[in-house]
Amino acid sequence: MKKTLTTLLIIFAGVVQGSWAASLVMELKNVDQDGTTSLKAVDAFGNELQGVTVTTNGATISDNSFTSSSSGPIKISGNLGATMNEGWSLAFTAKLSSIATNGWPVLCGIGENNNNNFKVNYTGGTNPSWGFAPEGNYNLVEPSNSNSVDANSAHDFLITFDGNEANGGTKTLNLYIDGVLAASAQTTSDFGSDTVGVLTLGGRPLSNSNLTNGTTFSNVKLYSGVLPIPEPTTATLSLVGLASLMMRRRRSH
Numbered sequence: 001m002k003k004t005l006t007t008l009l010i011i012f013a014g015v016v017q018g019s020w021a022a023s024l025v026m027e028l029k030n031v032d033q034d035g036t037t038s039l040k041a042v043d044a045f046g047n048e049l050q051g052v053t054v055t056t057n058g059a060t061i062s063d064n065s066f067t068s069s070s071s072g073p074i075k076i077s078g079n080l081g082a083t084m085n086e087g088w089s090l091a092f093t094a095k096l097s098s099i100a101t102n103g104w105p106v107l108c109g110i111g112e113n114n115n116n117n118f119k120v121n122y123t124g125g126t127n128p129s130w131g132f133a134p135e136g137n138y139n140l141v142e143p144s145n146s147n148s149v150d151a152n153s154a155h156d157f158l159i160t161f162d163g164n165e166a167n168g169g170t171k172t173l174n175l176y177i178d179g180v181l182a183a184s185a186q187t188t189s190d191f192g193s194d195t196v197g198v199l200t201l202g203g204r205p206l207s208n209s210n211l212t213n214g215t216t217f218s219n220v221k222l223y224s225g226v227l228p229i230p231e232p233t234t235a236t237l238s239l240v241g242l243a244s245l246m247m248r249r250r251r252s253h
Helices: 002-018 232-252
Strands: 022-033 036-042 053-055 074-077 088-095 106-111 117-122 130-135 141-145 155-167 170-177 180-187 198-201 216-225
Touching: 036 053, 088 106, 088 198, 106 130, 106 155, 117 155, 130 141, 130 170, 130 180, 198 216
Parallel strands: none
Antiparallel strands: 022 036, 022 216, 053 074, 074 198, 088 155, 088 216, 106 117, 106 198, 117 130, 141 180, 155 170, 170 180
8 A cells, every 4th residue: 555655756756847847957966976065967867968167266165065265155157958949947056155245246157158148146125126137238127126145044046037928029038036026127138049058146257346255155046947836835735635545546446
């Protein structure tokens, strides 16, 4: 009985996972090499991505996480396996060490290269909030910022970019924090077949400025395509219903 229920739960999880129109193309892994932990960019099968470099800029690396430094962001550059026109999703867990009182600190940046990318940042001041900012030839229209900035605990971040959206030529960027929409923006930039070639964590790709140094990151994953926001209530109810069905079946035998 336990084996049957477990198998069905795995199948259900696979169906939910398979329904997402996205595939994992890059994961940032903490790798132990001769007693020293380093960061490696790997594919969905755990193989190191060829032609991709990871620059830590003095980040502190532990077994399961890494913390950005004041020297610059963690930078992953090369062909990361996603394209701008097909869209992408970037997921990670992060904990800020503090909240800046001014400026536009950058949590992460992602795009074609150092000169052309989108940044996720927050506004310093009395009422800080999250938002997007463009770099180089990229543009943003009708950005909206919301949600307060918290430095007391770790949060799950998900950034999605729908490069295929055909609404007057606009494409949509969304930022979710713990499953709640925190910021949104649209762009009319033309990406063609541009690949995602740079990702930074703890600062901007263009320069070692606007840093959120001291931010601890983990579970960094890049997907090709757009991940929908899961509905925990629906999934939970489905699993409860499945378990109940199996229990009734067991009692009938």
